[in-house]
Amino acid sequence: MKLLILNGPNLNLLGVRNTKLYENETLEEINTHLSAVAETMGISLLFAQSNREGELIDCLQATRGVCAGVVFNPGAYALTSYALRDTIASLEIPVVEVLMPLFAREDLGRQSVLSPVCLGTISGFGADGYDLALTALAFRLNQSIPKLDEPKES
Numbered sequence: 824m825k826l827l828i829l830n831g832p833n834l835n836l837l838g839v840r841n842t843k844l845y846e847n848e849t850l851e852e853i854n855t856h857l858s859a860v861a862e863t864m865g866i867s868l869l870f871a872q873s874n875r876e877g878e879l880i881d882c883l884q885a886t887r888g889v890c891a892g893v894v895f896n897p898g899a900y901a902l903t904s905y906a907l908r909d910t911i912a913s914l915e916i917p918v919v920e921v922l923m924p925l926f927a928r929e930d931l932g933r934q935s936v937l938s939p940v941c942l943g944t945i946s947g948f949g950a951d952g953y954d955l956a957l958t959a960l961a962f963r964l965n966q967s968i969p970k971l972d973e974p975k976e977s
Contacts (some may be wrong), residue, residue: 824964825864827890828953829882831898837950843896848950864961876900880910881923885917891964892942894956896921901935908937917942917963919956923949931937 830850838849854870861868871882877910884907886893889968895918900907911918920941943959945952952963 824891824961825867825869826861826960827869827871827882827886827887827893827895828854829879829893829895829926830870830891831879831896831900832874834896834898835872835874846949853950853953856950857957860954860957861961862969866957866961874938876904876906880906882915883907883910883918890916892919892960894940894953894960895919895937895960896923896953897937898933901937901938903914905936911937916962919960920944920953921945921956923952 834850837853838844838847850872854868858868873879873882879897883895885895893914893916895911897920898903901920902924920935920937920943922935923942923946942963943956944955944957948955959961961964
């Protein structure tokens with residue numbers, strides 16, 4: 824199984840930018856750790872990061888027929904991008920949204936416009952949120968029990 828780990832604007836500055844809020848781990852360190860975790864689950868990962876909304880949309884659209892799911896930290900686009908929302912809604916694969924410290928940020932907005940079209944949202948766990956999202960996505964893709972919206976077989 825192959826998954827995409829997709830990161831949005833300014834996440835290339837993790838470990839450098841506002842470390843009190845965003846911790847000290849770099850995106851490269853997070854990706855290296857995720858690769859090791861995914862390997863133990865038999866999952867291969869693709870990684871992408873962009874500061875441009877259109878490139879993030881292109882990455883999401885390119886998952887068709889390639890990836891089973893996406894872990895996506897949209898950065899500030901979580902608060903504003905209806906274009907990303909439309910793209911995620913059009914995918915036939917699950918997307919788990921990772922938000923670093925959504926409620927710890929200044930009061931620019933605290934409601935993700937992407938969450939309603941994602942399988943789930945992991946928020947407030949810093950870099951550990953990526954692990955949680957990867958684990959949740961792998962579980963959902965591999966589970967044999969019915970999803971909450973599916974009827975149970977008698």
